[in-house]
Amino acid sequence: MTTDKTVNSEIAKNVDERLKALSSIGSDPTGGMTRLLYTDSWLQAQKYVKQQMESFGMTTQFDEVGNLFGRIEGTDLPDETIMSGSHIDTVVNGGKLDGQFGVVASLTAAQYLLEKYGQPRRALEVISMAEEEGSRFPMAFWGSKNFVGVANDDEVKDIADAEGNKFVDEMHRQGFDFKPKQTRRDDIKAFVEEHIEQGDILEHEHEQIGIVNNIAGQRRYNITLKGEANHAGTTPLSYRHDAVYGMSKIISKALDRAHEIGDPLVLTFGKVAVKPNTVNVVPGEVLFTMDCRHTDAEFLVNFTQELEEMMKATAKEQGLGIDIDLWMDEAPVPLNDEIVATIEKEAKAEGYKYRIMHSGAGHDSQVIAPFYPTAMIFVPSIDGISHNPAEDTPFEDLVTGVQLLADTLYQLAYK
Known part of the structure; x- marks a missing residue:
């Protein structure tokens, strides 16, 4: 794979436009982002991601609770799926990258691969998960827990937000409902999540990429x-x-x-x-x-x-x-050694400054990893700041992260 300037400029344009568009949905009047589960801005953001997926040929669908999926079918191995994504919700008065950068990175990488290499051998799927933060209701990882089939509906049936809005009422208001009990998907062969570090190790060590092998x-x-x-x-x-x-x-x-x-x-x-x-x-x-x-x-x-x-x-x-x-x-969650090795091989081939590291913060990957081979890619956070309107990453590092994600997904879905 190559990271010539033309490729990077294409990725950069899409990342810039999509982050700006998403950051306008749920922007907080006091600065930063507030986009909470089952609010109107949350649904608007999911619909924007859906439109972006469809714009380059993905077929899309929501599941019952509001997780959004975009899919490119495979040619040789259509029953095997390589998945990437993150969550679309934010904390209250949070930053512009936590969660939504991983969604933008995944759909941008998928678009780049489809336009450059055509249809993959294995299906390539992007997921924009409904919720991770637990910022509106006392329930975290609602999206990923439903995706892997471990959500407990009884935990949310009687809960409400700070204004007294019932979880179930708000879910129904946006057109969603509990997932029926069903068999967990067996087609997913890899899940890769891209995320900002939310710490300052990469910045202090002057490194572009963190390859995560364990979640604390x-x-x-x-x-x-x-x-x-x-x-x-x-x-x-x-x-x-x-x-x-x-x-x-x-x-x-x-x-x-x-x-x-x-x-x-x-x-x-x-x-x-x-x-x-x-x-x-x-x-x-x-x-x-x-x-x-x-x-x-x-x-x-x-x-x-x-x-x-x-x-x-x-x-x-x-x-x-x-x-x-x-x-x-x-408990700590180890990530998949083979996918970690694939990411490292691609980072090394392109000459990126990287480190193998663990994540001290929780992520959707920790919910998914016990069921499907999983790994994460980190990009640096300026001053280590996150969950704050000042949250930011040098733009060139965002683009590098998306390029590395695309290279990784190429190895997993096309090879």
């Missing part, structure tokens, strides 16, 4: 420490059962331990809610969150269990009660 597992906790609220002026330090002091010792010990271990371990303490949360009262209770991620499942479990024991011991030393709620436990 996550364990998330709500931790509650209970002490005794008391007068801030009259209660000596030695008499106190200060919940915030106990929290500070736990966080310090945990982060010190994490820094000792280093990459690829990451540990984050985020939300903090203090009671009574007033200036002149010793805090009697505090709830705080912990997010721990690693690419090795056994290590992740062992390390977080080590922290749980440390927390209990620290709470006991401080005379505090403790409740530890593990509310998310997602």
Whole structure:
């Protein structure tokens, strides 16, 4: 394959026009993008992608929940499908690339291949998934979970958004319904998702491409420490059962331990809610969150269990009660070695600066990978910023990413 300037200019034109068009659908008056599942702007965006697919010869269809598929039939192996895509929804006041760049990249790569090489041997399919972010309703990966047949309809039947709009009512309003139970597709031989990195490793290392071989597992906790609220002026330090002091010792010990271990371990303490949360009262209770991620499942479990024991011991030393709620436990997801090797071979052949890396963020690929051979391509994020109107990537890196995706899909669908 070649990446001559004519090819790159064709890809660049389509990427530029499509990103600008999609970014105008659901643009937030305060800047950035807000395009949430089953809103009018969401449906408008899906219809735009559908029109773009059909403009160069793809046959299109929606599934029952709103995932959109564009397909080019294969010649020699029509019962084998190579798929690429990402999600069309955004976070609230998010950026112009998360999700929709992967959709644009996939349909642009498919158009380039069809126009340059004609019909593929294997069917080539692009998916624009209905939802990934979980930003409107308390349900994430609705699109990919339905695609692979693991969505639980009961989880969404009674949920609503912040304005009280029911999930089911909004789904029906846009013309969609629950998927009937059916056999999972057996024709998909590869799935490749392109995405911005949402971190700053590629930028710091002056690399154009990240080839993702693993999506980190996550364990998330709500931790509650209970002490005794008391007068801030009259209660000596030695008499106190200060919940915030106990929290500070736990966080310090945990982060010190994490820094000792280093990459690829990451540990984050985020939300903090203090009671009574007033200036002149010793805090009697505090709830705080912990997010721990690693690419090795056994290590992740062992390390977080080590922290749980440390927390209990620290709470006991401080005379505090403790409740530890593990509310998310997602194992790491290894991606397909053969597809990773194919992407690397193409990147190396074109002289791209790349690295093999893991993803610390979750993606639709982690839902799809247990069922179909899957890999991901990352392009750099400026300053590592994402889920923010400032989210951006140098345009030449976007074009390089799409070209590499096209080269990869050529090897998978045409060879």
